[in-house]
Amino acid sequence: MAQTVFEPWEDPDQKPLIQFRNVTKRFGAFTAIDNLSLDIFEREFFALLGPSGCGKTTMMRMLAGFEAVSEGAIYLSGQDIGPVPPNKRAVNMMFQSYALFPHLSIWDNIAFGLKRDRLPKNAIGDRVSEMLKLTRLEKFAHRKPHQISGGQRQRVALARSLAKAPKLLLLDEPLGALDKKLRQDTQFELMDIQEKTGTTFVIVTHDQEEAMTVASRVAVMDEGRLIQVDTPARIYETPTSVYVADFIGDVNIIEGHGTKSGDGYDVTFAEGQPVLHAKTSRDLGSAGKCYLAIRPEKVSISAEKPEGKTNLVKGAILDIAYLGNLSTYHVKLASGQIIKAQTANTRRIARRDLTWEDEVWLSWTETAAVVLES
Template sequence: MAKQALGPIRRSFAPWDDPEAKPLIHFRGVTKRYGDFTAVDGIDLPIYEREFHALLGPSGCGKTTLMRMLAGFEEPTEGDVLLDGASLKGVPPYRRPVNMMFQSYALFPHMSVEKNVAFGLKQDGMAKSEIADRVAEMLTLVRLQDFAKRKPHQLSGGQRQRVALARSLAKKPRVLLLDEPLGALDKKLREATQFELTDLQVDLGMTFLIVTHDQEEAMTVADRIAVMDQGVIRQVATPAEIYEQPASRYVADFIGDINILEGRLEKGANGISRLVVPEDGLVVETDQPVESDAQNAWYAIRPEKLRVSLDQPADIAVNTVSGEIWDIAYLGDVSIYHVKLDNGTIMRATTANTTRLVERPISWDDRVWLTWDRNAGVVLTS
């Protein structure tokens, strides 16, 4: 039986939880060196058919190098890249059933939209009638059928992005590689296009692999995310698991905003773990079972899990800390509070603005109390 997912998932699809499932793509012990520099270090990563998989990490972490090895533009120094169980060693890029959509789109400026989409099909020697039908199908798919005769400079950024997508899909590859595909779009258009991409991927039943440094983008589009750092993978999981159950401080800190407190770990009764933060006089209780002999640990809690109050709670023994409002950011839908604790630590709390009027607004220099539930945060030992 498949394990219960942590948090919402985009669809009922989890072949990685099936021990009998075979991956479509398998990076097996892959290392890539450039002289003395190791760009990718011993990565083992299976990706399954029909999965939308994201490689997420900062610049220089090795994610694009990993994608380029799948595309055939780079060869592994060690290890192998498998597709359907067969090695891709020595197979040139044009003979691999994968296609790449580049961040720059790389459209031919002198060609019309339909000729850009048809270019790869002509190179493959497809019959003219088949090319016309395929181009019409692709332009309808990306809702650009009325723009077939236009040149790229006559299109908006979002339209050019869709032309590049149509061209990448025209040859019907087994795998579509997306290298920072939405980086040139403005925020609202980028958000809308992310949902279009996910719907398109499900409708086509294809395998998509996206490289991005944008956390929100990865969280929106992907079934699973591989978080990379300095050539290695720190965690592979669904977006909800990455956010709610990070495997390390690096992952917790890289994905979204978080407060991290260091303390001494104590195992209590009835499955309750305690973390004592001496400098804050804070005791954290959590119902998370901690399988570790480590004495020092870290407690990570997201800003939206904290409650902010001007009134002292009745129970201040555990999961409660007091501080002074240091900064406030009003973003319309939410307000962000920076609370300075007595020892100088700054904690960040986020509150949804569910009403237009606030009877007792929290303001600068106010003394407030932060409280949270036992299941609100996560204990990390690395």
């Protein structure tokens, strides 16, 4: 049986769980969020991504009720949550510091919110057991936070946040304190837990890799505005601006002058360099300044001149970054432009036939480059 693709944002009949409607947030003369509108759907794992100071944490704090909206409104399940105090919202927030109680056991940390809600003892016991099982912490139930690892403490904070079954869980840089390997492992655990519980997760992060790994959709932000909201694949493969192309992953940006030609554009970019061609359905008008965004893994590198290539440039290897599974070659063209080409190291020993200062040819297909206006 074919699995249904989860894309509620493509279905006009689906009602969003969260709606930001023309939301502005000012701190004195400074505008942190600028007339922002956004829909987030039930069961989504949604990522707010951007550099420090772009407004992503402010958005999260307004959702949690720690900041008031200056203009506009935020709706949760169709209700304006502006007047609703933080403790009355069906929203929970997991902080980067985890904020666990050091004197309480793991069991009591998870039970804390349930006890405050005066739930019956057996209901608390059942729910804590369920959360311990979900986060694979059963054998640590009677330990204190200092007696377990950073990754386990992260899972305790998650279990405590989910114990009250919120409609929405907000995660503020939740994996920032973990080392890279543990962070990668925990990303998959988070995805698994989110899927099992069906809770809507909104995560704030400045780590592009993390957002691209965990999220169903990513909102790339800059200076209080949404630059692009889309699935990770579309943001990577079809960015709508140079900012997004440059912010997500590694990319070559070639600035040039585009002239409409057949099914795309001919792009001149430097004196003495060949005209490049890119297929696109985007219309830049008859001619004008444009940018080509090309991912390094889509650029082929060879010592010999390949035949029959549309986009073919020559340069010298300036630098080589060996990353184990990949090698990235930084190639300087005669114009001074540096283009990166990436190759997979599929053999046991990386090929050493290309080295520093070698003259090489770079090529890519007509569909490899994304044509952008700005």
